[in-house]
Amino acid sequence: MMRSSQTSLCALALLAGCTLTTDSGDRVITERLDLDFTLFAMFPHRGAQLDVALVHPVDPSLGIPPSNELPNPARQYQLRARARILVPAEPSESLFPPISVLLPGVVTNEPLQVLFYVDTELNNKVEPLTPELKPFEHTWVKPVPETGELTFTHQFDFQAFYDSEIVGSTDIVLEVPTGVSAAATACLNQQVTTIAKKTIDVRIVFNFRESPRVVGYFKMYTTNTLPTLPIKLVGIADNQSVYLISPAIDGVPTRSSPSSPVTDTGLSIPFEQWFPIDHDVLLGCLAM
Numbered sequence: 001m002m003r004s005s006q007t008s009l010c011a012l013a014l015l016a017g018c019t020l021t022t023d024s025g026d027r028v029i030t031e032r033l034d035l036d037f038t039l040f041a042m043f044p045h046r047g048a049q050l051d052v053a054l055v056h057p058v059d060p061s062l063g064i065p066p067s068n069e070l071p072n073p074a075r076q077y078q079l080r081a082r083a084r085i086l087v088p089a090e091p092s093e094s095l096f097p098p099i100s101v102l103l104p105g106v107v108t109n110e111p112l113q114v115l116f117y118v119d120t121e122l123n124n125k126v127e128p129l130t131p132e133l134k135p136f137e138h139t140w141v142k143p144v145p146e147t148g149e150l151t152f153t154h155q156f157d158f159q160a161f162y163d164s165e166i167v168g169s170t171d172i173v174l175e176v177p178t179g180v181s182a183a184a185t186a187c188l189n190q191q192v193t194t195i196a197k198k199t200i201d202v203r204i205v206f207n208f209r210e211s212p213r214v215v216g217y218f219k220m221y222t223t224n225t226l227p228t229l230p231i232k233l234v235g236i237a238d239n240q241s242v243y244l245i246s247p248a249i250d251g252v253p254t255r256s257s258p259s260s261p262v263t264d265t266g267l268s269i270p271f272e273q274w275f276p277i278d279h280d281v282l283l284g285c286l287a288m
Contacts, residue, residue, distance in 0.1 A: 032104075032105040032106065032107060032108060032211070032213060033105075033107040033108075033146075033147065033148040034102060034103060034104045034105065034106070034107060034148050035054055035081070035101070035102070035103040035106050035107050035114075035144065035148050036100075036101075036102055036148055036149045036150075037052065037100070037101040037102075037103075037114060037149075037150055037151075037152070038098050038099065038100050038101075038150075038151045038152070039098065039099040039101070039151070039152045039153075039154070040098050040099075040151065040152065040153040040154065041096075041153050041154040042087055042096070042099055042154050043090075043093045043096040043154075044154060045087045045118045045138070045154075046087055046088060046089050046090060046091075046096070047086075047087060047088075047089035047224065048086075048087045048118050048119070048120065049084060049085070049086060049087070049118070049119045049122060049227075050084070050085040050086075050087050050099070050116060050117075050118055050119070051082070051083070051084055051085075051116060051117055051118075051119050051124070051234075052082070052083040052084075052085065052101055052114055052115075052116040053077075053079060053081075053082050053083075053114065053115045053116065053166060054079075054080045054081040054082070054103065054106055054112060054113075054114055054144070055077035055078060055079055055080060055112065055113055055114075055115055055166060056077065056078040056080060056110050056111060056112055056113075057075075057076075057077055057111055057113055058076040058077070058078060058167075059074065059075070059076070060111040062074065062075050064113075064141050064142075064143070064159055065141060065159050065160050065161060066159065066160065067134065067135055067139075067157070067158040067159060067160055068129065068133040068134070068160065069160045070129070070133075070160075071162045071164055071165065072165065075161075075165050076165055076166075076167055077113070077115065077161070077165055077166045077167065078167050079166055079167060079168035079169075079235045079236060080106055080112065080215070081103050081106045081213075081214065081215040081216065081217070081236065082168075082215070082216055082217075082233045082234060082235065082236045083101050083103065083216070083217035083218070083219070083233075084217070084218050084219075084231050084232070084233060085099060085101065085218075085219045085220075086219065086220040086221065086224040086227065087099065087118075088221040088223045088224065089221070089223040089224050089225075090221075090223045097198075097221075099219075101217065101219070102217075103213075103214045103215075103217055104203075104212075104213065104214050105211075105212055105213030105214060106148075106213050106214060106215065107144065107146075107148035109146070111143075112143070112144035113141055113142060113143050113144060114140075114141070114142050114144060114150070115139075115140075115141050115161045115166070116139075116140055116142075117137050117138060117139040117140070117161075118137055118138045119137070120136075120137050121137075122229060124232045124234055125163055126139060126161065126162055126163055128162075129160065135158045135160060138156075138158060139158050139159060139160060139161060140152070140155075140158060140159055141159035141161055163234075166235060167235075168234065168235020168236060169235055169236070169237055169238055169239065170235070170237045170239065170262065170263075170264065170265065170266035170267070171232050171233060171234050171235060171236070171237060171266040171267075172204060172216050172232075172233040172236055172237045172243070172262075172266060172267045172269065173230045173231065173232050173233075173266060173267070173268045173269065174202065174218055174230060174231040174232075174233075174269050174271075174274050175230050175268055175269060175270055175271050176226060176227055176228065176229065176230055176231070176271055177271055177286060180286055180288075181288055183288035184285050184286050184287075184288045185226070187284070187285035187288055188226055188277075188282075188285050189225045189226055191277055191281065191285065192220070192222055192224070192225070192226065193222045195249055195276065195277065196222050196249045196250055197222065197250050198221065198222060198250050199219060199220065199221050199222070199249075199250055199251065200219070200220050200222075200247065200248070200249055200275070200276060201217065201218060201219040201220070201247070201248050201251070202216075202217070202218045202219075202245065202246065202247045202248070202274045203216070203217055203246045203247075203248070204216030204217065204233070204236075204243050204244070204245060204246075204259075204269075205243060205244035205245075205246060205256075206238070206241065206243055207241075208243070208244035208258075212244070215236050215243075216233045216236050216243070217233075218231050218233070218274070226275075237262045237266050237267045238262060239262050239263070239264060240261055240262060241261065241262050242258050242259055242260070242261050242262075243258070243259040243262075243267070244256050244257070244258055244259070245257055245258070245259055245269055245273055245274055247274055247275065247276040248276070249276050254276040255276070257273060259273075
């Protein structure tokens with residue numbers, strides 16, 4: 001009975017983390033911790049797309065890879081969660097904000113790392129090393145502390161990793177309007193700054209009926225424009241699963257709705273489900 005009541009409270013407290021107190025009030029139970037990852041000084045990549053993968057290294061004894069390591073068959077990472085962030089397009093370095101990636105319920109007592117890179121080619125792939133064995137894209141690997149809290153300040157000390165080393169499943173895709181007029185695109189981008197002061201984000205929640213955790217995350221700032229290509233969260237979708245899609249404006253959830261079941265080819269989430277816009281306003285923009 002206690003277990004089921006704790007689970008219900010976890011579901012209600014999902015977006016703020018899950019910290020529970022027993023009936024006696026004498027101790028706190030946390031079944032899973034949040035990944036709370038803050039990146040500073042990312043101004044050199046303003047307007048770019050940042051990909052963050054939370055992984056479990058199968059063999060932690062291999063340590064952190066150097067920047068010139070070629071693909072290593074012995075190095076495998078099991079994917080636990082994935083985020084795609086539109087880096088703020090703020091033109092002033094002095095006003096450039098820190099980037100916060102908060103994934104409730106994904107940190108356990110297993111060894112974890114974050115693999116993250118700036119997707120300069122916008123192809124959802126880590127590019128191979130240059131002929132000089134230097135990273136083509138900025139790629140980093142950092143261990144996750146037991147608390148789930150870590151920070152990173154932009155640096156040119158890179159670590160190499162590859163898509164072939166990450167073991168995942170199928171993809172979740174956030175669709176964007178295609179084949180629309182320039183006026184419709186301008187209207188939708190205007191809505192970004194109309195409805196939000198700072199950010200719009202989307203949490204994709206796995207196992208939301210029992211032990212919820214955020215395995216997918218997308219975030220954009222009001223200084224960004226909507227992407228013209230679909231947002232792809234590579235490898236996080238489990239076949240036959242149903243996810244809770246929870247968009248938010250300035251960190252405040254607006255609505256939540258279940259996805260369709262994942263198929264063998266992944267999961268496509270319609271724009272109107274993940275973007276927190278009034279339905280009539282959306283239709284008005286698309287009609288332009």
